[in-house]
Amino acid sequence: MTERKGFFALFEHLDATVDACKALRQAGYKRFRAFAPLPEHSLLEEGLAHKHSPVRVFTLAGAMTGAATGFAFTTWTSMDWPLITGGKPLYSIPAYVVIAFECAILFGALSTVIGLFINAGLPNFRPRVAYHPECSSGSFGLYVAVPETNASEVRDILKAFDPTELREDAEGLDA
Amino acid sequence: MATADLGKRGALPNPDVETYGEVNRDILKVLSRPGKGWWILFGLALAGVGLFLGSWFVQIVRGIGVSGLNAPVGWGVYITTFVFWVGIAHSGTLISAILFLFRAPWRQSIYRASEAMTVFAVMTAGLFPLIHVGRVWHAYWLVPYPNDRFLWPNFRSPLVWDVFAVTTYFTVSAVFFYLGTIPDLAAARDQARGLRQKFYKIVSLGWRGTDREWHHFSKAYIYLAALATPLVLSVHSVVSWDFAMSIVPGWHTTIFAPYFVAGAIFSGVAMVITLVVPMRKYFGLEKYLTVKHFEAMAKLCLLTGSIVLYAYLVEYFLAWYSGEPPERGSFWNRAFGHYWWANWTMLTCNGLVPIMLWFKRVRRSIAALFVISIFINIGMWFERFVIIVTSLSHEYEPWAWGLYRPSLVEMGILVGSFAWFGFWFLLFTRLLPPVAIAEMKEVVPPPLRGKAPADEAGAAAPAGSAT
Numbered sequence: 001m002t003e004r005k006g007f008f009a010l011f012e013h014l015d016a017t018v019d020a021c022k023a024l025r026q027a028g029y030k031r032f033r034a035f036a037p038l039p040e041h042s043l044l045e046e047g048l049a050h051k052h053s054p055v056r057v058f059t060l061a062g063a064m065t066g067a068a069t070g071f072a073f074t075t076w077t078s079m080d081w082p083l084i085t086g087g088k089p090l091y092s093i094p095a096y097v098v099i100a101f102e103c104a105i106l107f108g109a110l111s112t113v114i115g116l117f118i119n120a121g122l123p124n125f126r127p128r129v130a131y132h133p134e135c136s137s138g139s140f141g142l143y144v145a146v147p148e149t150n151a152s153e154v155r156d157i158l159k160a161f162d163p164t165e166l167r168e169d170a171e172g173l174d175a
Numbered sequence: 176m177a178t179a180d181l182g183k184r185g186a187l188p189n190p191d192v193e194t195y196g197e198v199n200r201d202i203l204k205v206l207s208r209p210g211k212g213w214w215i216l217f218g219l220a221l222a223g224v225g226l227f228l229g230s231w232f233v234q235i236v237r238g239i240g241v242s243g244l245n246a247p248v249g250w251g252v253y254i255t256t257f258v259f260w261v262g263i264a265h266s267g268t269l270i271s272a273i274l275f276l277f278r279a280p281w282r283q284s285i286y287r288a289s290e291a292m293t294v295f296a297v298m299t300a301g302l303f304p305l306i307h308v309g310r311v312w313h314a315y316w317l318v319p320y321p322n323d324r325f326l327w328p329n330f331r332s333p334l335v336w337d338v339f340a341v342t343t344y345f346t347v348s349a350v351f352f353y354l355g356t357i358p359d360l361a362a363a364r365d366q367a368r369g370l371r372q373k374f375y376k377i378v379s380l381g382w383r384g385t386d387r388e389w390h391h392f393s394k395a396y397i398y399l400a401a402l403a404t405p406l407v408l409s410v411h412s413v414v415s416w417d418f419a420m421s422i423v424p425g426w427h428t429t430i431f432a433p434y435f436v437a438g439a440i441f442s443g444v445a446m447v448i449t450l451v452v453p454m455r456k457y458f459g460l461e462k463y464l465t466v467k468h469f470e471a472m473a474k475l476c477l478l479t480g481s482i483v484l485y486a487y488l489v490e491y492f493l494a495w496y497s498g499e500p501p502e503r504g505s506f507w508n509r510a511f512g513h514y515w516w517a518n519w520t521m522l523t524c525n526g527l528v529p530i531m532l533w534f535k536r537v538r539r540s541i542a543a544l545f546v547i548s549i550f551i552n553i554g555m556w557f558e559r560f561v562i563i564v565t566s567l568s569h570e571y572e573p574w575a576w577g578l579y580r581p582s583l584v585e586m587g588i589l590v591g592s593f594a595w596f597g598f599w600f601l602l603f604t605r606l607l608p609p610v611a612i613a614e615m616k617e618v619v620p621p622p623l624r625g626k627a628p629a630d631e632a633g634a635a636a637p638a639g640s641a642t
Contacts, residue, residue: 014621037195037362038616039389053394063402077319077327095331098413102339105406109347109399113354116395120388122357123380131383133365136358138195138622162624 006145007154008130009163017140018042020161024144027157035131035141043140055115062111063104070100130169139164189284189618191462198615202359202608203366205458209605212457217601223594230587231306239309241584248567248579253307255559256589259442260300260596261341261414262435262555265407266443266475267293268348271355272403275396281471283618284463287359287611288454289447290352295599296446297345299592304341306588333416340413347406351399357382358392358613374606411439418562424505425566428493430486437482441525442555444475448548452541454604463610466539473538476551480529483558487526501571508569509561513578517561524554 011017017034021043024032034043074096082090116122130143142163146154158166192198209217234241244251267289274282305314317338321327328335361382364375382388415435418426448469455464494506509518528550531537538544569576581589603609 012622013624015623034386035384036386036389037199037358037384038613039393040621044386044390044393053391055391055394056398059395059398059402074330077321077330081321081326083326092331095336098336098409099330099339101405101409102336102343102413105402105409106343106346108402109350112395112398112402113350116354116391120391122382122388124383125376125381135384136362136365137199 004145005148005151006130006143006169007151007158008132008165008167008169009142009158009161010132010134010165011140011142011161012138012164013162014040014043014140016161017142020142020158020163023157023160024142024154027153029144029146029150029154032142032144033130035135035143037136037138037140040140053119055112055119058115058118059108059112062114063108065111066107067100067104069107070103071096073103074099132165143169189463189465189615191465192615192619194622195616195619198612198619199362199366201460201462202610202612202615203363205460205609206363206367206371206605206607210457213601213605216597220594220598220601223591224598225591226587227591227595230584230591234306234309234584234588235311241582243580243582243585245577245579247570247575247577248564250307250563250567251579252560252581252585252589253303255556255563256592257300257303257307258414258435258559258563259556260296260303260592261344262411262439262442262559263446264293264296264300264344264348264443265411265436265439266447267291267296268351268403268407269440269443270447271351272400272407275400276404279471280618281468283614284460284610285447285451285468285472286614287355287607288451288609289443290348290355291600291603291607291609292443292447292450293348294345294352295596295603296443297341297348298599299596301341301345302592302595304337333413333420336413337417340410344406344410347399347403351403354392354396354399355611355614356607358384359608359611362612363608408436411435418566423566423570424499424501425494425509425562425569428490430489434483434486434490437479437486438555438558441476441479441483442551444472444479445548445551445555448472448476448544449552450600452545452548454609458604458609460610463615466541469541469544470535470538473532473544476529476548477532477538480525480532480551484526484529487522505566505569509565512565512569514561514565514568517557518565521554521557521561524550525558528554 009020011020017036021032021034036043075091078091084090130141132139132141135141142158144154144158155166192201242251242253244253267286270282271286271290271293274286304317305311308314308317319328319330319335319338330336357379360375360379361384364372364379367375412432412435415431419428419431421427451464452469455461491506491510494502497503508514528547531543531547537547564579568578
C-alpha cells in the first residue's frame, strides 16, 4: 500500500466549496468529505456518491412492523382469553386500528433513528481525524485523502479556491 | 437547493441576520449568562415544584379523598389539567413537523422553543393520570400486561388507547426534539469550555456536519416529521374519545376529535406566544423572533380559534336540534347552571377576545398578543373544565346530579404543574440553544465569493483604511 496523505481545507464561501468539490471530482478524486454548518443541498449533491438514503427503508419497515404488532397483539390477547360480550365478535378491528396506528408511528420513529445512527455512523466519539470547529459556525470544510504521489496536485486544486486554512492531516477518510 | 436559486432567498423572515457566524454568536450567547431574572424565575419554579410535590404527598398519604372527586363528578381538575397540558403540547409538533413539511419559512426561529414546550408539556400531562388514579404505586397497571388470571386489558377502551397515544407521543416528540438539536449541540460544543464542553461532546454524539451525516439526517428528519404529523392529529383525537366514546350528554358527539385538535393547537400556539415573548426580550433575540413571526402565529391562533368558536356554536345548536331532553338540559346547565361562570369565562376568553386578532395592528403588536395569549390559556383550561365537570355533574337522572368543588390539594397540584413545566423550560433555555442554529442558517443568505456579507465588508473597510 502506498503512503496516503490527507488534506483538510477550510473555506469561507459556499460556492468556492462547491466548485472545489467539482474540480476534485473532475481531476478524478471521487472520495472526499465535505463539512457544512447546515444541510446545504448544493454541497450535499457534490459530496455524495450515494443518492438515496437507506433511512427510508428503516422507516417503512419499522412502521409496518409496528402496525402488524399492534394488530397481532390486540387480536391475540382477545382470542387468548375468549370473553364474549353482547354476542359480538371477539376482536374489534376498528378499535384496534387505534392501537395499531400508534404502534406503527412509535416503531417507525424509533427505527428511523436507528437507521440514521447506522447510516450516518453516529454516535462517533473517535478522535477527530479532520475537523474544524468553524464548520459548525460559518465555514465549510473539505477533507480528501490521496496517495502521496498525487499530493501536490490535490494541494494545488484546493489552493486555487482560496481556502482560509489548508493543512495536511493524518491519513484516513473515516469521516 | 441548487446553487442557481440561492439568490431567491431574498424574501427573508429575519432581514437583520446576515451571516452564519452571527447566528452562532447570538444564540450561543444565551447559554452563557443566566442573569438575575433567570435565577428569580428558577427559584419561583422550584418553590412551585415543592408545592406540587407537597400537595401530591398529602394526597398519597391521606388518600384520594382529599380531592373533591366523588360521585357523580369523578373526573375533575386532574383530568382537566391533563387534557390542558396535552393540548398545549400539540402546537409544538404542528410547528416543528407540519410546518416543516409545508416549508413555512417562519418556523425556523420558533420551532426549537415550541418543540421543547411540547416535550415538557407532555411530561407534565403524563403525571396527571398517575395523580388521578390515587394509588400511584399501582400506576404500572396502566401498562398492558395480563393479570394473574391471564386476562388482558380491554383494548376496546379509549382509556387504553390513551395510554398508547400519550406514551407514543412523548417518545416520538422527545426523539424528534433531541434529533433536531444534535447539530446545534455540536455548535455549542465547539464553543464551550470545561465541563460544559464535556456535556455537549457527549450529547452531540460526535456530530461533525459531514455530508454523509447531513444527508441521512435530513432524510431521517423528513420521515420523522411525516410520522409526527398524523401522530399529533391522532393524539388529541384519542384524548377526545376518552369522552366522546361514552354516552354522557355533552360528551357523546362526533365533532369531538376535530374540535379537540383545533382547540389543542389554539391553546398551544397561545402558549408559544406566552413563552417566547419574554424569552425574546430577556435574551435579546429580537433579530430572530421578528414581528413577522408573531403575526404568523397570531394568524394560526385566529384560524384555530375560529374553528373552536364554530365548534362551541355547533354544540349548542345540535343540543337544541337533537330534541333530546338530557342533551338540551346539559347545555342549558352549562350556560345558566351552577357552573355558568366557567362557561362564560371560556366563551369570553376563547370566543370574544381572539376577535381582536382580525385586526392587523393587534396581530403586529407583541404586547397585545402577549395579553391575548394569556386570555386564551385561561380560556382553554376552562374549556376542558366546562366539558368535563359540567357534563358529569348533570347527566340523565335528576337524582344523580351533583356538584364538584376542587379542593386545596387539587389547586396546589394545578398551580404546581405550571411550575414543574416552567422548571424544565427554564433549564432548557440554559442548556440547549433556544433557537435552532442550523435551521436558522437556511433562511440566512449563504456566504458567496461574489458578494461578501455586509457586516464583514463593513468591518473590513475601516480597518483597511486605518492601516
